[in-house]
Amino acid sequence: MTELQNKIRELLEDHTVDLVIGWENGSLPLVSSPVFIKKAEDAGKVNFDVTCRNNLTTYLTKDRRQLGKDYQKIGIVVKGCDARSVVLYVTENQVKREKVFLIGVPCQGVLEKKKIFDICEGREVLEKRVEGENIIFKGHAFEIKVPFNDVLSDSCLGCRYPDAREFDAFIGTPRGELEKKDEFKVVDDFEKKTPEERWAYIKDEYSRCIRCYACRNVCPSCYCNECFVDHNDPQWIGKTPEVTDNIIFHLIRNLHLAGRCVDCGACVSACPVNLDLRIMNKKVEKEMKDRFNYTAGLDINEKPAMATYCENEKQDFIMG
């Protein structure tokens, strides 16, 4: 049993928690699966590795709240970004801190399926193996070794806080805060384009959205009981995957996530058509940092940026 599994067994045995949400190995080599552990003897199922993309805290809110209603206290395994989601929930009064037991893990980053697909030129990966700084992918008649960083998700490459900073137990050796000088490089690069180029890019990307809402539904921060797209009296936006309505859906979602997106990348990896969902979220994150010096999910005692007002904050958008 790993240290993580032991901890989970202990927590269930001594009734500190009555449910643990973690990951287990998935049915495909590059995918892990959320798992709900209720019995101490099942703790051995839990695993944490480079395929654990999901932000499991999403199971604490929405109509999944029903999941929690039968439990006194829920244990949940959290990476750095996931722990930030819990902090966000607490500051937004969605989850009571004492109702969750956070099992922090140091995160090495998670794999981006789509990058692997490109590197393997579309061939199906049947096996993966981490070897030091490298990762090896194997399929029918091929084997490719690449530096780990080449296949990490963009969110992980830009991540500053890989360790859960808010936790009740921490399993493993913390990696500490990482210095990321180019955290917003993707936004800076995008901003250098002409408005026409930016518009063309956004239109092109979002025209492909099929409105399956996987991005919204995996997102921990999208916890509204009724999303604005689902409201039909009045109907705020068109329901079909038509490009204008797609853009409205995504831009409003971006704004609703202002100061609330933790850049966990769950939406990006959930999208079945691989849209660039990160660029706009990152842009809004940068604005929040520049204007309000606020980053989501870092401080459990700080009020959410959008719920406070401060006289000396930048208001050039009003003043012109």
Add this chain to the structure above:
Amino acid sequence: MYKFKIVYLPEFLEYLQEKYTLWAPAKSGTETEFKVISSFAEIDQSRLNTTLNPKEIFFPRREVLFSYDENGIKTPPPPEKPVAVWGLRTCDTRSIRMLDEVFSNAHQMPEKEMFKDPYWINKYADSLLISQACRQPLSTCFCNWFNSGPFDETGSDIFVIKGEVNYYLKGISDKGQEVLAGFAKAEQTDEKDAAEIKDLQAAAESYMSPALDISDLKSKLDKIWDDPLWEEIGAKCINCGACAYICPTCHCFDVSDEGKAGKGKRVRLWDACMFQLFTKEASGHNPRSNSLNRVRQRVMHKYNYFVDNYQKFLCTGCGRCVSVCPVNMDIREIIKKILAHEI
């Protein structure tokens, strides 16, 4: 059976375009989907399965049913040419035939005219479905659970096998045979060709995992409506529409009005039983209010209700839902759990 050299494919497709509007797998961003093709160069068959599925061809994600303004109501004109599809997988073709049973009501209740969907029929009528054998199935493919396989010709008008230097083409329907007979570059195959095809088929089948016997699946599902098993199966589902939208056999839709009193459109769009809104009633009551009910609905519709109505499973084993589900709800695992469950 006919053959022509692989280099003649562009010519064959041009020949098809004389009579048909040609659809084929093409790039869409980083992904692939079926699109109307004007030239051979647009075709992208680098993926075994297109990311999006072929139902789009006859049942688009957004379809204008009619538009209206002060001059009256306009319905979309029927297509100028019938549709031919190149690059379908055998599972794709079978899925289109299943949807046809639903929308054209080909076998069910033939006396009930009202169940015929003109929007589907307009596009589907006289279409030519050309499916291609899968030479290297994926680990997510499980068509063999449904008495099919990578070389299954069922439902195709023309069945194509890509050999080392030739395409081999078999006319399955009369329509398909006629098309092949009219292509000047097509020659008859010989014994050597037959041997190559046999080897290719054996190689392809060797990639498939052994089929699971699912003959008891329907009757098992009859008995577990209220079983706590659904909780074990469905707890992790986040109720998005990824599985249903990517599925070639899911066919639920919604109808929505766009515009104002004087001018506007009525559109049809895909919908999915996984959404909370799907069954929400005007009163606010939702008979499928929780996630588990919705997961059960998807499984029951595919492997139980559809069997009642059409005597087959509403699933071809294409594996698309297996690879896209963000929380690894693997339909194969679900079926295994159901079959293994003791009542």
